[in-house]
Amino acid sequence: MTSALPLLVFSDLDGTLLDHQTYSWAAARPALNALADCGAGVVLASSKTAVEIQILQQEMGLTQWPAIVENGAGVIWRADSDVFDTASYDKLRVALADLPSGFVGFGDMSDQDVVDETGLSLEGAKAARMRCFSEPGLWQGPVDRLAEFLDAARDKGIYARQGGRFLTLSFGRTKADAMAEVAARLAPKTTLALGDAPNDIEMLLAADHGVLVANPSAPPIPKTPDTKKLIRTIEHGPMGWNQAVLSLLNDQNLTKGTTAHG
Template sequence: MSLPLLVFSDLDGTLLDHHDYSWQEARPGLDRLRDIGAGLVLASSKTGAELRALQADIGCTGWPAIVENGAGILWPEQDAGAEDGDYRRIRAVLRDLPPGFIGFGDLDDAGVARLTGLAPEAAHLARLRQHSEPGLWQGDADALPAFLRAAEAAGLHARRGGRFLTLSFGRTKADAMAEVVAALKPRRTIALGDAPNDVEMLDAADFGVVIANPHAPPIPPLPYETGGRIVRTTKPGPEGWAEAILSLTTAPG
């Protein structure tokens, strides 16, 4: 029996509330997905260890998750905390780059907790990296361009987030999404997100949903938006998420 629908969802500000990180207002949409036999793939900057706990809470442990902003995929049977070769290679490259970058791998749990504001237990899960290395540039500001050029020459891709500079081998959420779709072969896909780093994923889905985010500048108009392939919610966070899922799963086709 083929999979009727596979949903790819960003977390913070999308499936999770911007303030308290609750997903409870999304419950009507989550119930609808279960009722129609659809799958839910969480897509986040979080590590596999962080997402495995959230999958259990939400009830979607049987599905893969896109981790570390697309740098990797956590498959259902995979050990979420096992060290991956990608991370070892990134750390090895860093040893040969100009100094100044301090990554999570240079800190203990307490250090990451201080840096992020996470509780020590959550900081431990955030340090279980498999595919990417977030951190801060603490060297001279004038030396950062040389560091970035050296990183690129060594095969690393640097992406700036709200606070951290993250090094990876350049895979995006859309790249990981394509791999999951090729493996599971759903008849239809929906992607939901609220931030610029979700746009590639929204564009790649059969239907993309921009979740309203009153706490950030709006995502500019996107290709296919006028044709209805990409829609925007009026409500933010998990309430808007449920609104979109209910609407898209009752529409014809």
Template sequence: MTDQTDLIVFSDLDGTLLDHDSYSWAPAASALRALRRIGAGVVLASSKTAAEIAPLRQAIGFADWPAIVENGGGLLAPGQGAETAAGDYPALRARLAALPPGFRGFGDMSATEIAAATGLSRDAALLAQARQFSEPGRWTGPEAELPGFLQAAAEAGLTAQQGGRFLTLSFGGTKADRVAGILAERRPRHSLALGDAPNDVAMLQRTEFGVIVRNDHAPPLPTLPGEASGHIRRTGAAGPEGWAEAVLALLDELKLTKEPTSHG
């Protein structure tokens, strides 16, 4: 890019930009239009796969921006489609097989089971199984044995991140790491991150402004450093309604409502 972008928005998906139950982003459409109008960037940051994120990124009108996939395990380049390669996934599955039993990942489930666990259609569940870098799932063993499993995973070189629905294992890399890299490359005047789950906290703290989007389907995040100063905010509305509320309020606060100064 030759011009400095006024604002880059980094956004979690499920329970944040997407409604927890319907997966609709429609309530955020007006805020997305406002961001496009000023030439802002939107970088989706999710545990979802490249196969899931590519069509969504196209639909919301930000295909010319990168996306953070699989909780930071990889990046989807601007303009790249949904084609995927195996990546680290086979090695990850092999490492998981050597751990104490009790974790049931997407690779252990049928598409029908994933659809039932997520509310996705079966076709969408198949896209969720097209993994390259990480394995989401649920702990099905005794709760008392979960700390031991997590310790064994760490000793095996794996990173565990708790999202809104699933515990995700990977070889490392976080949303916050990817956000830092994109900020260093793009150097926007302002940056905003929005999320609702524990695996979003570091991302919210990495940008100039962070927004905790209300999610009535999960325990609320604890008070974070920066909330008293306004660095971290919380929405009154949940999901995409809250997303739009926060984005439009910040655009007004920063007086970013005129013609764009640059493009992604």
């Protein structure tokens, strides 16, 4: 991890590198292999917890790279990846208790509840509830009361981010903030960011190359003057991720005979 790093990829997980329904990343394996071959780094950036992301880093062979956890609220660096401090999460839960009712967070759910909502295994759900910084959940109150809830949250310094599946609450740090921290430390020549949901947009726009991965299950991303410059994939999830990454590697002359079609 030196200044010679040719490319640093920042990637959302659910609905982007992981299939929205199956959580499989198998379709992205050719691109992940190509990134490793050319010495590029991959920083997973998700609403997932440190425990969840460390498992995926091990599966994908990405343990040498940092990861952005809980929607940017924290960064795992290899040297201190086993340090987990729940003080920020505990403070958030106390603040949430004073807000109008209707939001049901992971802290209000059992492991089985999270299994039912996500399709994760029981072990995966347990890891998803081991939080340090932020609280994902569902708005189950009246639709017309959501704005009131969000206003009350902002008054307490709590910000909401709508992902592909959950509304996540935290004290305001974003994936883009964490991305800037990681990029400053690793100094890549080029950055690429991929995501599928509204909470990814700031990260995508901050990268040299931003890719909006198709996800029909996520809220639609409007075409604004800013988002018009983003690359939009046709294929969904890891298949779209794979094609977009391989295409960029070809454009940057970083591949070793790999085509955009794998």
